[in-house]
Amino acid sequence: MSVLDEVARVDPLGVLSGFRRDLYDCLEARGDELFELVDALLCTDGPVKTLVELSLAPEHRRGHGALYGGLNCGRLDVARLRRALTGLALPRAADGRIVLAVDVSNWLRPDANTSPDRLFCHTYGRGKGSAQMIPGWPYSFVAALEPGRTSWTTILDVIRLRPCDDEIAVTAARIREVVQRICAAGQWTDGDLPVLVVMDAGYDVTRLAFLLADLPVELLGRMRSDRVLYFPPPPQPPGKRGRKPKRGPEFKFEDATTWPAPAITTVTETTRYGLATASAWGQLHPLLVRRSAWADYPEGELPVIAGTVVHLRVGHLPGDRDPKPVWLWWSRCDATAADVDRLWQSFLRRFDLEHTFRMIKQTLGWTAPKLRDPTAADRWTWLVIAAYTQLRLARPMAEDLRRPWERPARHGRLTPARVRRGFRRLHRKTPQLTSAPKSGTAGPGRPAGSKNRNRARERPVGKHSKTDTMKVGADRQAP
Structure with a gap:
C-alpha cells in the first residue's frame, strides 16, 4: 500500500x-x-x-x-x-x-x-x-x-x-x-x-554506530573510495606464544588485490541504472586512533566497530556512461542477499x-x-x-x-x-484560527538626518572556542 x-x-x-x-x-x-x-x-x-x-x-x-x-x-x-x-x-x-x-x-x-x-x-x-x-x-x-x-x-x-x-x-x-x-x-x-x-559520506558512520548502539537502529552510510578497513585477527595457532595481533588483513577500497572473494554478490537489472552489481564483505572495521573524536575515550583498548561493506557498481548514470563505484558500510555483520539489495536501494532513496x-x-x-x-x-x-x-x-x-x-x-x-x-x-475549508488584526499606525522611526550610533559589530566566521569568541569581542569593542 x-x-x-x-x-x-x-x-x-x-x-x-x-x-x-x-x-x-x-x-x-x-x-x-x-x-x-x-x-x-x-x-x-x-x-x-x-x-x-x-x-x-x-x-x-x-x-x-x-x-x-x-x-x-x-x-x-x-x-x-x-x-x-x-x-x-x-x-x-x-x-x-x-x-x-x-x-x-x-x-x-x-x-x-x-x-x-x-x-x-x-x-x-x-x-x-x-x-x-x-x-x-x-x-x-x-x-x-x-x-x-x-x-x-x-x-x-x-x-x-x-x-x-x-x-x-x-x-x-x-x-x-x-x-x-x-x-x-x-x-x-x-x-x-x-x-x-x-x-x-560527510558523516563518520562508524562513530555514529558506536554512539547509537543502544537504540533499535541500523546505520548505513557511504564511505570515501580511499578508505582502508581491516578484517578481524586470525585465530591464534595452538602453542604459539606472544602477543595476539589486534587486527587482520587490510581491505583497501582502491586496491582490488586486497579484496577476498565476496561473501555475497547480487545482480539486479534496473531501468534507470542498467545492471547493478553489489558485493558484500562482513566483519570489517576501521582503525581507530587516540586523536580527534577518540582523544577523550577512557583508558584501555579502543572499541572495534565491525560492520558489512557493500561495493555497488551500476552500468550507467544519467549523463555518465562510466560511473564510479559506491562503497557503503552497514552497522551489522549478518547480511543476507536480500539485505544487500535492500541496503543499496535504500541508499539511493536518500537522494x-x-x-x-x-x-x-x-x-x-x-x-x-x-x-x-x-x-x-x-x-x-x-x-x-x-x-x-x-x-x-x-x-x-x-x-x-x-x-x-x-x-x-x-x-x-x-x-x-x-x-x-x-x-x-x-x-478556505480549514479552520481560520487567527484573530482580526488591530488597527494601528507605524512608528516615527529614526529622525531624518540622524546617524545610527548603535552599530552592530562584526562577527568572526568559522570554528572557534568560547575563549577565542570572548577575546575577539573584546578586541572589536576596544577604542
Whole structure:
C-alpha cells in the first residue's frame, strides 16, 4: 500500500486541520502573525523571492512591520512542534521498516558580516574541482523517506550547527531524540524491524554506530573510495606464544588485490541504472586512533566497530556512461542477499532529500530572507517546515492545476510545487484560527538626518572556542 493510499484511509482534511491547530498552539508569542505568515507562504503564487512580498498575500492581513516583528520577536515551542510532526503517519518501506535520512543543507550568508554563528559551508561549483567554502548557517535535517521514486519526504527535525558543535555528536543526539519520539508516539514498538538511518559520506558512520548502539537502529552510510578497513585477527595457532595481533588483513577500497572473494554478490537489472552489481564483505572495521573524536575515550583498548561493506557498481548514470563505484558500510555483520539489495536501494532513496531541499529553497524561499539574528532564522526555518508538512498532508486532496505545457500527473504523483498551486482552495475549508488584526499606525522611526550610533559589530566566521569568541569581542569593542 502506498503512502497516499495509507493517508486516504483517514480523513485527510481532518488530519490537515488538526495539524494546523497543533501548529497554532505551538506559537507562544505573536502567534497570529506567524500563523498568517505560514498561510501566505502556502497560498502565494509562484516562488518566494523576498520575504516582504508575503505581506501582500490576501491571507496575510497584517502589515510588513508585523511580519518582521513576528520573526524577530515571536516565540515558538519547538519541542511541541517536533512531537506534532512525529505524531503524524510516517512512511514505511515495503517491509514495514521506517527509513530515516540525515543530511546538511546550508543557508549561505557571505555578506552578513554582523550575523553571529556563521561557519564556512562547503558548496559545489559548476565545474569539476570548483567547490568553495562560503560563510553561512548549516542546518542538519532528519527526514523519513518514502518507498519508490518520489520527490516527497517527511521532515521530522532540524537544528542549526554552531561553531563550537561537534557535528557527529549533534547528529547522534538528533537521531536519538527522533527515535525516542517515534517510540513514544507508538510508531515503533518491540518486535518491529529496526529503524534504518541512511547518510552520505560527510558523516563518520562508524562513530555514529558506536554512539547509537543502544537504540533499535541500523546505520548505513557511504564511505570515501580511499578508505582502508581491516578484517578481524586470525585465530591464534595452538602453542604459539606472544602477543595476539589486534587486527587482520587490510581491505583497501582502491586496491582490488586486497579484496577476498565476496561473501555475497547480487545482480539486479534496473531501468534507470542498467545492471547493478553489489558485493558484500562482513566483519570489517576501521582503525581507530587516540586523536580527534577518540582523544577523550577512557583508558584501555579502543572499541572495534565491525560492520558489512557493500561495493555497488551500476552500468550507467544519467549523463555518465562510466560511473564510479559506491562503497557503503552497514552497522551489522549478518547480511543476507536480500539485505544487500535492500541496503543499496535504500541508499539511493536518500537522494530524495535533495528534492526537498530544492523545494524549500527555490519555491518556499527558505534562504530568501536577509535575517541578521540566527534565532530568527531558526524560527523561519521551522515555519517553512510547517508549511511543507501541510503540503504533504494536502496531497490526497490537491487538484492538478497544471500549466498548458505540462503533462497531466498520474494519481498520487503530484509534486510539492503542484500541490501548492491549489492549496488556496483547500485553505478556505480549514479552520481560520487567527484573530482580526488591530488597527494601528507605524512608528516615527529614526529622525531624518540622524546617524545610527548603535552599530552592530562584526562577527568572526568559522570554528572557534568560547575563549577565542570572548577575546575577539573584546578586541572589536576596544577604542
